[in-house]
Amino acid sequence: MFYSTDTNAHGLPHDPFKAIVSPRPIGWIGSRSARGRDNLAPYSFFNAVSSVPPVVMFSSDHVKDSLRNIEETGVFTVNLASRDLAEQMNATSASLEHGESEFEAAGLASVTGKLVDAPYVGEAYAVLECRLTGIMAPPTLEGAVTHSRMVFGQVVAIHIKDEALTGDGRLDMGKVRPLARLGYRDYCDGGDVFEMVRPR
Template sequence: MYYETATNDHGLPHDPLKALVAPRPIGWISSLDAKGTPNLAPYSFFNLLSTHPTIVGFSSATLKDSQRNIEETGEFVCNFASVDLIDAVNITSKHVAADIDEFELAGLHQAPSRLISAPRVREARAHLECEYLKTVELPSAEGPMVWSLVLGRVLAVHIDDRYLKEGLVDTLAMEPLTRMGYMDYGVLGGVETRSRP
């Protein structure tokens, strides 16, 4: 099969691209609006982009509450999405009014951050406290979607001590929840280790 993205004429019932760039980590982003109302939403276009400085980024189509809050307050938290929290992650993807507390909606609890005001998800196994750097507007095609890439510098990291083994993070034991294509989530099935040549 071959198709060009400009026309997207793949002939399939759903766009296959997200199923090919997979699995993708989930940025479960918590923030506060200027009035102090919490917001929590998952983003599958998310990743660690650099170290020294440590920068993470997430993007989405259209302006959403997370982006608006982060640009107003200058901070956010990336909460570790794990398999046991799949239903909570999924519930927080629902489009709701800005004054709705997604923590409450998903039956989750807030935990205070150390360096910023935005709350962490208490149930998450790790957290990245971030300060907002900038938003990069991505080139847009014809249509209603305008994609924005939100960048943040990681100021502090929280890791549940249960997942530290012999000085290393046991990522497999943390059971990261990943995003696949369509409505599918993925889980890690194992680890293969190779030393760099």
Template sequence: MNYDAITNRHGLRHDPFKAIVAPRPIGWISSLDAEGRPNLAPYSFFNAVSDNPHIVMFSSSGWKDSVANVEATGEFVCNLATWNLREQMNQSSAPFGAGVSEFEATGLTPVASAAVKVPRVGEVPIALECRHLQTLHLTDLEGAETDRWMVLGQVVSIYIDDAVIRDGMIDVTDLRPLARLGYRDYSVVDAVFQMDRPKGGGGEASGA
């Protein structure tokens, strides 16, 4: 099949876009509002966009609390969502009222970060502490504004639980990070394979 992605008349039961661009890492974003109240929410549009400097982004459908909080305080933390925290991650996506702590509602522990005021999730094995770089209000091909917002942050400090380091490297199969697929589907990384990069190769897919 082939269909016009602008009109999005695909004829399927559900829009396949999120199932096509998959798996996607989950940005489990903790933030503080202007009054210092914590917020925690998962974002399926999340990724690293630069390794030098370390820059990550998350994108929000609508001007949600996480975006507003980052704009207000200039900081956020990306917590690694793992298999053993899948239920809490999912619960934290519920539409809690403004000012309600998802930490408290999900039984998670806010722990002081090293370089930012925003707490990380105490139960996660890895957390990226970030300072805000910019927020982009996304537009379409016609220049029309959408209700989509992309937040970019530079990682200023990284927490890694020593227990997940093996021979100087992170053991991803021990971490079992979650990934978002399409529809209501998720995946977990519990198997890996290796390939050597071709000599002289310039592509990014096999970059270290």
């Protein structure tokens, strides 16, 4: 099959775009408003975009509490969404009343970062503490501004639980089994690990 995204006339019961661009790691974003209210939300448009310095990005289809909080404070955390926290991660995607804590609703511990004033998930195997470096709206081919907002943050500190490390000091992905979003309502985890060496 073939179709143009101008019309999106694919004839399928569901849009396949997000299923094709997958698996997508989940950015489980912790933020705190200027008034001190904690927020936790999962974003499947997320990834690392630089290693030196370490920079991550997540994108929101429209303005949500996470974006508002980060605009106010300039900081946020990224929590590793592992298979054992899948149900809690999913619970934090619920639409709660403004100011109601997703940490409390999902039964998760909210811990304040060491270098940033933003909450992170105490149960997470790994956490990135980030400072905002920029927010942008992706443009269209016509130069219009989309409703999406891309949030970039430089990682200034990292937490890793000791039990998540192997004997040779690697993050044990077989144990952690990081969650990723597929299309539709589907998820997968990174528990099926194999190694390949890049050819010279």
